[in-house]
Amino acid sequence: MKLSLLAAALLVGSAAAQNGAQCLYNHHFADGTFIIDQPGSYKLCDDIVFCPHNDINIETASDEVIAQAFDPIEQGNPKYNSNEYALGFFAAIVVQADDVSLSLNGYSIAQCREHALMQRFFAAIELASAPFTPGIGPHNFVSTTFTPAKNFKLTGPGTIGLSSHHGIHGNENENVQITGVTFKDFEVGAVSLNNVKGLEIKNCDIPNNRQDVPILGSFSAALKIRPYLKRLLETNPDYSMTLGGTVKTVTDVYATLVSHIANVYKDVMQYGFIDQDAHPDEYQLYNNPNQVIDGPCYVFLVHGKGPAVGGFGEMQATDISALSNNVDILNNNAQNIKCFTNEVLATVVDGFVQNDARGAIMQFYNALDEVYIGMVEAAGQYTYTGNANLDAQIMVGKALSQTLLGDNVLQTSTNSVGLPLVDWAEGNNPSFTPNFRCNGDSMHHVVKGSIMIRVEDCQGFNIRGNTIDDVEILSKGPVELCADFHKGASFLDGSDRMLADLRGISVAAVSAYDDSLSTGNDASSISHNTITNLHSQSANLIAGVDIQGFSEGVDIVNNYVNLDATVGVVSDDKWVGLRIRQSASAIFVKKNNNFVQGEIQEDRRKLPEYHPRPAGETEWPNNGCPYGH
Numbered sequence: 133m134k135l136s137l138l139a140a141a142l143l144v145g146s147a148a149a150q151n152g153a154q155c156l157y158n159h160h161f162a163d164g165t166f167i168i169d170q171p172g173s174y175k176l177c178d179d180i181v182f183c184p185h186n187d188i189n190i191e192t193a194s195d196e197v198i199a200q201a202f203d204p205i206e207q208g209n210p211k212y213n214s215n216e217y218a219l220g221f222f223a224a225i226v227v228q229a230d231d232v233s234l235s236l237n238g239y240s241i242a243q244c245r246e247h248a249l250m251q252r253f254f255a256a257i258e259l260a261s262a263p264f265t266p267g268i269g270p271h272n273f274v275s276t277t278f279t280p281a282k283n284f285k286l287t288g289p290g291t292i293g294l295s296s297h298h299g300i301h302g303n304e305n306e307n308v309q310i311t312g313v314t315f316k317d318f319e320v321g322a323v324s325l326n327n328v329k330g331l332e333i334k335n336c337d338i339p340n341n342r343q344d345v346p347i348l349g350s351f352s353a354a355l356k357i358r359p360y361l362k363r364l365l366e367t368n369p370d371y372s373m374t375l376g377g378t379v380k381t382v383t384d385v386y387a388t389l390v391s392h393i394a395n396v397y398k399d400v401m402q403y404g405f406i407d408q409d410a411h412p413d414e415y416q417l418y419n420n421p422n423q424v425i426d427g428p429c430y431v432f433l434v435h436g437k438g439p440a441v442g443g444f445g446e447m448q449a450t451d452i453s454a455l456s457n458n459v460d461i462l463n464n465n466a467q468n469i470k471c472f473t474n475e476v477l478a479t480v481v482d483g484f485v486q487n488d489a490r491g492a493i494m495q496f497y498n499a500l501d502e503v504y505i506g507m508v509e510a511a512g513q514y515t516y517t518g519n520a521n522l523d524a525q526i527m528v529g530k531a532l533s534q535t536l537l538g539d540n541v542l543q544t545s546t547n548s549v550g551l552p553l554v555d556w557a558e559g560n561n562p563s564f565t566p567n568f569r570c571n572g573d574s575m576h577h578v579v580k581g582s583i584m585i586r587v588e589d590c591q592g593f594n595i596r597g598n599t600i601d602d603v604e605i606l607s608k609g610p611v612e613l614c615a616d617f618h619k620g621a622s623f624l625d626g627s628d629r630m631l632a633d634l635r636g637i638s639v640a641a642v643s644a645y646d647d648s649l650s651t652g653n654d655a656s657s658i659s660h661n662t663i664t665n666l667h668s669q670s671a672n673l674i675a676g677v678d679i680q681g682f683s684e685g686v687d688i689v690n691n692y693v694n695l696d697a698t699v700g701v702v703s704d705d706k707w708v709g710l711r712i713r714q715s716a717s718a719i720f721v722k723k724n725n726n727f728v729q730g731e732i733q734e735d736r737r738k739l740p741e742y743h744p745r746p747a748g749e750t751e752w753p754n755n756g757c758p759y760g761h
Contacts, residue, residue: 153235156180156225164204164212164221171231176239176290182224182256183244190401195387195394199358202250215275216262218543219356220251223258223301227281236290236313248296249400252352256292259284259302259325268438280304288312294342298324304437306330317342321430322466327437331459338431338466341424346400348426348474349574351418353492354393354521360489360528360544361386363537371536373527374558376518385523392417392520417519421500422472422606427573429471429582431600434459436589436641441577443621445588445641445681446715452591457646459593461585466599471582472606473631475499477568477613478576481550485569485576488525489532489547493576495521496566499611507566514565516557530554570614571621571629578620581605581633581671588638588681592645593656600636600661605668607632632670636663636693638678644685644718655720659689666695676709676727684718694728701730708732 155177160166164184168174188201204212204221212221224241225234234257241256248254253263261279280303292299294317300310301323307330314337315322322338325331364371364382371382392414399407399414408415420426433440437454449455477497478485486494498505506522508515518526529549531537537544556564571579584600587593610629617627637658644654663676676693679686693709709727712719714734721731 153233161224163209165217165223166225167211168225168227168232168234169229171229173233173235175235175237176241177237179239180224180241181244182221182242183247184221186244186246188246190398195390198397199355199390199393201397202247203359205359213275219253219263221247222251222253222263223255225257226261227257227259227284228261228279230282232281232283233285233287235287236292238289240291240293242291242293242317243295245294246397246401248294249347249397250355252296252349252355254296255298255301255324256295257286257300259300259305259308263301264439265303265437278304280306281308282306285309286311286313288314288336290314291316292322293317295319298322301325303327308332309334311335313337314339315431316340319345319425320428321433324430324433324435324440325456326435326439327454328434328456329458331434331456332462333432333464334460334462336464338464338469340468341429341431341470343470344404344423345420345425346405346423347396347418348420349476349492350495350521351393351396353488353490353495353574354389354418354524356490356492357488357521357524357528358386358389358393360537361389361524364528364531368531368536371527371531373530375523375526376516376557377559380523380527382527385520385527388520389524413519416498416505417521422470424470424472424606426472426474427575428473428577428580429469430586431466431469431584432461432464432586433583434461434587434590434593440586440588441575441620443578443618444580444638447682448589448591448641448643452646454589456587456590457592459587459590461587461593461595461598463597464599466584467601469582469584469603470606471603473573473579473581474607475570475579475610475629475631476572476574476576477570477611478572479553480567480569480615481553484548484550485572486550486553487546487548487576489528489544491546491575492525493572493574494525494549494553495574497568497611497613500608502611512565513562514556515562516559518557522557525549526554526557567615568613569616569618570610571618571627576618578618579630581607581630581635581673583635583638585637586635586639587642588640590639590642590656593639593642595637595639595658596660598637598661600663600666602665603634603636603667605632605634605671607668607670609670628672630672632668633673634666634668634671634675635673635678636666636676636695637661638675638680639683639686640680642681642683642686655685655687657687657689658691659687661691663691663693663695665697671706673711674707675711676729677711679710679712679716679719681713681715683716686716686718687720687722688725689722690724692726694726696729699729701728 153173153175259281291314555561707729709729710731712733
């Protein structure tokens with residue numbers, strides 16, 4: 133690595149690991165997340181299956197008991213603060229201490245199938261006390277102090293397995309080393325770190341991502357709106373409103389929602405999928421036809437400060453503390469990865485995207501089947517019919533506008549359900565016409581396609597000796613119902629809908645090593661990587677290596693890219709071995725590369741006077757999150 137500091141900082145943990153590390157067994161996880169808040173050495177001494185309080189009998193349990201399964205707030209365990217754990221048990225292991233060494237010791241750690249279904253944001257290992265930094269995300273996730281891990285070392289052999297989101301996730305970390313680990317059955321990414329100072333991911337094996345995902349992001353929306361509806365039921369049990377031409381009480385809407393959740397749970401636990409014949413409404417709302425995650429898909433993601441939910445980075449932040457730096461991704465092997473992006477058309481009212489109190493988009497159109505959901509259209513007039521999700525979201529939205537939910541642990545600032553939408557759902561606004569904003573997913577994160585290794589907003593990196601093989605994207609092409617496009621997309625990609633696009637390695641807004649940190653050659657590098665067999669039928673772009681944004685100071689050396697053995701160099705097709713976008717400069721491509729599908733270097737351009745993501749500013753006004761925009 134360029135920084136000798138990393139190795140030195142980890143010597144303490146490495147030495148301690150050889151002198152009696154603390155064993156972790158399944159019983160350490162019986163109540164929920166195991167929190168490491170003291171320096172030291174730890175090791176798995178069991179195959180950990182994270183499944184806290186898994187005592188549900190689907191034959192006898194009520195729908196409500198099933199619907200609130202695994203919820204630490206419902207369980208009332210004081211060890212799990214309602215801020216940090218508002219989204220549930222977001223990790224099996226939380227590391228909120230410095231100088232921690234963890235050995236997998238030949239064992240594995242993974243979610244159980246039940247928890248993976250009911251806890252849709254999760255990392256096997258979270259390298260901080262909370263999943264988000266203060267002020268970021270659909271909730272205030274920090275009760276007192278956000279504590280990231282520094283000087284963390286994870287060693288194999290061993291496996292980080294089933295996870296509904298990440299294998300490892302973290303923010304604001306320093307000196308992280310991950311060596312000899314197998315990552316498999318993750319849905320979003322193996323490793324995702326934001327604003328990391330010093331990272332080495334080395335000699336890891338990724339044989340596959342998860343390819344039996346039974347549900348879409350709409351099921352997560354159902355899970356997360358339920359506590360709000362329950363609160364309304366508890367505080368205003370007689371509450372009612374007209375929805376789809378019928379007066380519905382909060383009791384009715386809550387019962388329908390928890391019944392949907394319970395039916396999905398029972399079906400998936402019994403069959404592995406939603407039973408279309410027994411539960412057609414649930415199938416229409418939640419079934420995942422492609423069986424892989426319906427949003428962003430990565431193997432390794434390194435980003436600057438804040439979550440990587442906007443468009444590709446255009447310029448580096450002027451504040452270097454917001455940049456990742458000194459990143460090494462070395463000699464890893466990834467294969468058999470399948471992904472798809474489900475574009476969720478966001479309804480816009482009075483200029484604001486309509487999302488609920490947890491940030492989920494109000495979905496009125498199914499882009500997979502190209503049909504309206506929750507409404508019908510006749511002669512240019514739209515009528516609300518509703519469904520379990522929409523009824524719950526709209527009822528909670530109206531109650532929030534009436535300040536009926538009161539002061540409680542449920543935070544509500546993210547809600548943007550507008551009164552014109554509520555009036556229409558109640559039958560009082562027949563002239564309402566939905567306008568759709570495209571290029572976002574179910575949480576209105578910017579659609580960027582799928583990227584196997586993504587490094588962004590980073591100063592100094594070395595991506596070397598990695599193998600990427602056999603990646604398939606199952607996304608279909610975009611639909612044509614867009615009034616406008618996501619405001620968070622990068623300047624060049626404002627209306628470019630990259631649903632099915634695929635990149636092997638993508639770097640954006642990156643630069644050479646800082647002089648004070650480097651030794652010898654200052655350039656960042658992408659070298660000695662092999663990228664083969666990348667497939668996406670509906671893609672506009674399949675790129676082996678993509679250099680984006682105002683990137684500079686990168687050497688590209690001795691890479692082999694053959695995206696499809698049946699395709700050669702064709703100037704106007706979707707395959708390109710290496711693309712250097714027009715904002716990049718000082719990108720040095722050595723002659724010893726072999727890009728079978730050729731190279732493209734766009735004409736150079738200067739930064740425009742106006743740009744939607746100027747350096748040093750967040751992607752959206754709400755502290756870097758897209759809610760309502």
